[in-house]
Amino acid sequence: MNKLTLLTSSFMLAASFSLFSLPIAAQELTAADRERIEARKNAKTTLPGERIGRVITKALEFYNDEKLDEAIAVLLDARPSGDFDTAFLNRFLGNIYAFKDVNQAIKHLDMAVKPDVLGFGDQSAALKLLADLQIQEGQFRAAIESYRRWMRFTGENDPDAYLRIANAHYQMGEFDKVVPAADNAIRFSKEPNKNHYMIKMGALYESRRYPQTVAVVETMVQLFPEEKTYWVYLGNFYTLVEDYSKSLSAFQIAYSQGFLDKESDFRALGQMYANNNIPYKAASIYEKYMKSGVIKKDRTMLAAIASNYQAAREFAKAAEYYGELAKLTNEADAYRRQGMALMSIQRYPAAITAFEAALSRDADRPGSIHLSILEAYFYQGKLKEAYAALQNAKRDPSTSRQTRSWESYIKDRAKTKGISL
Template sequence: MKRFIQQIISRRSMLLLLVGAFFLSPVQAAELTASTARQVQKALELQADEQWKDAATVLESAGTPTEYDKAFVNRMLGVVYWQKGDAQKAINALYASVNSKVLEEEAQMASERMLADLLMTQSRYQDALKLYYPLSTSKTLRQKDRGEIWLRIAQAHYQNEQYSDSLKGINAHLKLVSAKSSSLSLKLGSQLKLKHWKGSTRTLKQLIAIEPEKKTWWIQLVGSYQRLNDQKQMLNTLVLAKREGIALSESEKMMMAQLYQQQGVPEKAAALMSEVNQGDAEMTRLVMEASYWQQAKEWNKAIIAWERAAAEAPKYYWVASQLSLQHGQYKKALSLLEKVNSPEKAPDVELARALAYDKLNEFDKALLHAKRANELKPSNQSESWIQYLSQKIQ
C-alpha cells in the first residue's frame, strides 16, 4: 500500500502542483520585491532546463526582505528540493511557506496539499491528515480535487490502521468522483479488516464489474460469502467466474464440487472432480469423485473411480467390489475381490465370492467359497449360505 501511495502522489498530484508552483502570475510578480523577482525568474529558467541544483542555489541566496518573498521562495524551494530527491528539506521549506499564511488562497492550498502529499511519501500520515482535513472542507476547491483529498485521507488512515476512519474517507471520496478499482480496493481492504462481510460483497461486485478478468475479486467474493455462511452464493460466484473465463485452480474446483454436493447436485460435483482427477490424482480426490458418482447413481463411473482410489489405498477394492455386486457386475466384483488383501476381511470376501458365483449360476464354486467363509469364521450367515447352496445343487 505504501508503494501505491507513493506512485499516486509522486506521479499525479505532485506533477500537477509543480506546474502551479513554476508559474509566476502577474499578481505574484507585482507582490514580490524587484530583487527577489529577478532571482525567482532566474530560478524558473533553471527549473525549465531541469537544473535543480543550480535553481536551489539561486533561491537559497535570494534576498527575501518581505514575508511574502520568504513564503514564495520557500514554496519554490520545496519543489526544487523534492525534484533533487531531498524530501526532508522540501518538507521544511514548505512548512515555512504555509505557516506564514501570506500566500494567495489558491497558492496556499496548493502548497498545503503539496506538503501533505510529501508527508505521505515519508510515512508521516498523522501530520498529513492535519493538512488534508481542512482542505477537504474548502469551498473553493473543485469537486474532483476534494475527492482526491478524501482519497488521501482514506489512505493515511489505512496506513495508521484506523480502518473505520479510512472507510469514512473512501466513502466521502466516492460521493464526489466515479469509482475506480484503486479506490474500491482501498475500501475493500478496510471492510475486510473490519470484518464487514456484507459490505465487502457489494464492493467486490463493483470491482468485478470494472475488472471482470481479475480472478482475485472473484475468489475474495467467494471468501466473503463463506464468512456469511452463504453456500449458495459461494457456488453461484464460482459458476459465474468459470463462465467468465476465470481459470480455477484444482483446490477451487474441489471447493466448487463440494458446494455442488451440498446443494444436492452430486452429478456436477462428480464431473468437476473427474476434471480435477485427469492424469495422476491423489487418493483423497479420487475418493471424493467416487462418492459423488455414487450419490449421483452413476454406478459404472463410481466403480471405476473407487478402483482408481484403491490403486493408492487397497482398502477401497472392497468398496468397489460391494458396489459391483449390488449392481449386477458379478465378474467385475470377482476380479476386484482378488485384490482385497486384508486378513480380517477374508471371511467377508469368501461370502461375497459365494454371492457372485451364485448369481452367475456357478453353484459348486459358490458352495466352495461359502464353506471357506465358515471355516475362517463360523457364523449363521455362512451356514445359511451352505444350506441354501447345497439344496440348489441337489
C-alpha cells in the same frame, strides 16, 4: 525533465482485506466558509520581493537545464525577508527537492504552508503535494492531516483525497476509519470508481463484517459486471455467510461468462455444486479441468471426483477414480472404496481383486473387508469361496456377530444345493 508539476504518489490498494466505524465525515461548507474561500481565490496576487524574484528566476534557469543541485544551492543561499518571501522560497525548494530528496521536499513544503500566506493556487498546490509525498514515504498520519487541510482550504470534497485517506488508514491497520473515508470517496465521485469499492470491501472483510462485505460486492458486480474477479469474490464471500445457493449462482454466472480461469476458481465451482447437493456436476467439473491440466491431479482431487461420483450413484466412474487414487497413493482405503463401488454395479470379480489389494496393504478392520469378499463370492454362487472368506472374517472380533448369521445362511444354501463346504 518536464515542467515543474505536482507529484502524486502511487499506492497499492490491497485486494486482501477490516472495520468498526467513524470519524471521517465529509466537510459541509457553511456560507462563511464559502465566502472565505472565494475571498482567498479572488485576493490580489502577491509577488515576492525583487531580490527573491531574481533568485527564483536564476533557480528556474538551472532547473530548466536539469541542474537541480545548482538550483537548490541558489535557493538555499537566498536570504528572504518576511513570511511571504520565506514561504514562496520554501515552496520552490520543496518542488525541486521532490525530484531528488523527498524528505527535504516534505520539510520545505511543510514550512511553506504553515504560515498560510501564499496565494490560493500556490497554497493549494503545496498542501496537495505535501500530502502526496507524505503518503508516498509512508508518513500516513501526517498525510491524512495534510489531505484534510487541503480539502478544508480549497472547500473541495475530493474523492481521490478521500481514497488516499482510506488507504493511509488501511496501511496503519485502522480499519474502523477506512470505510467512512471510502464512503466519502464513493459519494463525491462523479463516476463509480473500482478502487473505492475495493478498499471498502477489504476493510469490511478484515473486520469480519461478512454480510456487509457481501453487500458491497453485490454492488460491485452490478456496477462493473465485466470484472471477472468480482464475481469470484462474490461467490467466495457468500460462503462466509453460508449462503451456498447464492454462492453457486455467482460461480455459475462467472463460469457461463468465461470469467473462471484459475485452478482455485474451478475447484470453488465444484465445491459449490457439492455443497448444494449436485454431486454429479461437482465431479464432472473436477474431472473436466483435471483432464485439461488446469486442476492438478493429486490425492485430494481424485478423492473428490470419486466421492462425488459415488454420491451421484455413478458407481462405475467412482470405481475408476478410486482405482486411480489407489495407484497414486497405494492406500488400502482407496482399494476398499473401489471395491465397494464395484460391488454396487455387480462387478464382483473386480471387487474381490480390489478388496484383496486392500487387505495386502494392512487395511483397518480387515474383518469388514472379508465380509465384503464373502458377499462378492456369495452373489456369484461361489459358496465354498464365500465360506472361506467367512472363516477369515471370524478372526476379527468386530465382525464376529455378523459372521454368525452369514454362517448359518451359507450352510443352509450349500445343503440345499448339495455343496460340501
